[in-house]
Amino acid sequence: MDLTLTESEQEFRDEFRAWIEGNHPGKAPRGGDQVQFEFEREWQRKLHDAGWAGVSWPKEYGGRGATLIEQSIFGEELARAKAPRPANVLGLVMGGPVVIAHGTEPQKERFLEPILSAEEIWCQGFSEPESGSDLASLKTKAVKEDGGWRITGQKVWTTFAHEAKWCMLVARSDSEAPKHKGLTYFLMDMDQDEIEVRPLRQITGEAEFNELFIENAWVPDENVVGGEGNGWMVAITTLMNERAGLGASAALGLANSLDELVELAKERGMASDPIVRDKVARLKIGIEGLRMGALRALTSTMKVGTPGPEGSIAKLQWSSTNQALTELALEIGGPEMLAKDSDWAYRFLRSRANSIEGGTTDVLKNIVAERVLSLPKLR
16 A cells, blocks of 8 residues: 555645644533533534535535545544544434435435534434344334334433434334344434433443433334335444544544653653553554554455445454553553543543443454454354
């Protein structure tokens, strides 16, 4: 692979780098509360007004039509600048691309612009109490009625559900079909009395994800994406876009954190400790491996046109590396790093979720084994 940027790619990088230097909103307030959310929402509006929200989306749908290389550059520049995430990240990374790929023209006209502007926030209703790792075993039911569907069931780990207007929801529409065949993908309006959102408090004190209790909620036929019974195919598109979104930007984010870790070691007089140096070197190697693997996956996507299962490798590498990095920070910093207002303590606690969210470690290992390495299936 030739990693040298073309003239147009350099121009793209320089344009965005200059823009973000002049428009950086500062560090987002921490805590997962309404203040932080509105800060991130306003940041996304600023990105959108300048044409930098949804850079990967086609121009006809409000995006920039960026190439895959330009998308990677965009993510790296955001990470390099330590800019906050946009509020509607699930809509930008998953919801919008799925509607573009599988939606009807009326759906594209209705849903895409409010995603970009953060006017309507999206959440993802996939996991259930007994169907997290095995999505196809979900039990939430969709019953056909004239003009639409009645949805009943329970979802869990639903990030941003308490802020969301729309939910990307997969439900069982045919109980007689094989479990992968009887699913349908819905866009469910969250503003219904038939939907109860219960926040789940995390170890960090935040409550960014929730349980959903759905009792006879209504979804009209025009909010089915991909057609009745095709929910598994559409869901896989969603998940591949989620994991493909990590890439080189995740590696750069980890590199930033590693730089902070090295400064911490110097401050504590431990930069010459051979054990610390060895652990830092291992982290550096892991981060570089993640970056190169992301570029390799990018090359594959450029060839075939869609993200592949290789995105699961990046997710595995990122989660294990981030957890190891925050653990080392606490080792170096000592007991005071566990103080309530310590940034490293927060990052350590938050990293515990990395090996669960976006696909558990065991499930991702199975995906890599079966779909990347072509090893025999577990069952």
